[in-house]
Amino acid sequence: MTVVFFIAAAITLVTTALAITRANPVHGLLNFVISLLSMAVIFFTLGAPFAAALEVMVYAGAVVVLFLFVVMMLSLDTRATRREREWMAKPIWVLPIIFVAVLGGLLARVMFFSPGDDIAPSIITPQQVGARLFTTGIGAVELASMLLLAGLIGAFHLGRK
Amino acid sequence: MITWQMPAALAIALFLMGLLGLLARRSLVFVLMSIEIMLNAAGLLFIAAGMRWGTADGQIMFIFVLNLAGAELALGLIFLLRLRNRLTTLDGDAANTLRDA
Numbered sequence: 001m002t003v004v005f006f007i008a009a010a011i012t013l014v015t016t017a018l019a020i021t022r023a024n025p026v027h028g029l030l031n032f033v034i035s036l037l038s039m040a041v042i043f044f045t046l047g048a049p050f051a052a053a054l055e056v057m058v059y060a061g062a063v064v065v066l067f068l069f070v071v072m073m074l075s076l077d078t079r080a081t082r083r084e085r086e087w088m089a090k091p092i093w094v095l096p097i098i099f100v101a102v103l104g105g106l107l108a109r110v111m112f113f114s115p116g117d118d119i120a121p122s123i124i125t126p127q128q129v130g131a132r133l134f135t136t137g138i139g140a141v142e143l144a145s146m147l148l149l150a151g152l153i154g155a156f157h158l159g160r161k
Numbered sequence: 162m163i164t165w166q167m168p169a170a171l172a173i174a175l176f177l178m179g180l181l182g183l184l185a186r187r188s189l190v191f192v193l194m195s196i197e198i199m200l201n202a203a204g205l206l207f208i209a210a211g212m213r214w215g216t217a218d219g220q221i222m223f224i225f226v227l228n229l230a231g232a233e234l235a236l237g238l239i240f241l242l243r244l245r246n247r248l249t250t251l252d253g254d255a256a257n258t259l260r261d262a
Binding site: 032063067070097100104111137 | 166188225243
């Protein structure tokens with residue numbers, strides 16, 4: 001399992017780095033899909049099969065397809081890709097990389113100060129997740145439904161001609 | 162043997178990559194994709210923490226993160242289409258006035 005985890009983690013990191021540096025949005029999205037699928041493999045190795053299935057269905061399925069539809073509606077051409085490449089000139093990356101490196105150092109310092117414990121070698125089944133979600137977490141489910149309704153109404157209102 | 166630090170380190174690395182994309186890119190398609198990457202990294206951290214304590218709560222929080230990402234993405238993509246229709250560009254810097262052009 002550890003080997004699978006490391007391979008999937010390496011694929012996730014590489015494809016995510018590719019996804020945020022492509023000039024063509026479709027290329028970026030395809031790299032993003034691969035990173036999401038390897039993330040699903042990571043969820044499996046951690047013992048969360050329900051989350052892995054959701055990752056494939058909702059993220060790699062619905063979210064990326066939504067992205068692709070919008071990119072199609074934008075009807076981008078080679079001119080747009082060229083302009084995109086101009087926006088990604090090297091000096092633009094310098095300051096963000098410095099900020100992100102500082103923040104990453106701080107986060108790593110805070111999170112990895114404590115000694116490493118093994119993850120309990122257990123699998124949380126979908127039955128356990130569902131039982132917990134729809135008993136003690138029922139209020140949060142209602143809140144999530146309100147959030148989705150607000151998003152639906154907002155998207156409908158903003159998308160109207 | 163997977164210690165909890167490994168997925169946590171991966172989550173931090175992914176979150177920082179998403180932040181880097183958010184700061185450095187100007188195209189709104191990539192800005193939205195970077196936000197999705199960051200939310201996904203947060204979900205990974207929730208699941209790693211949930212597995213560390215052996216409870217289902219991590220996966221429940223992941224489901225809520227997924228909800229949030231879906232709602233946010235729908236609105237973000239609508240804004241993107243509106244911006245494209247109005248300003249004929251995907252440059253986030255172009256949307257600097259709130260009044261009607």
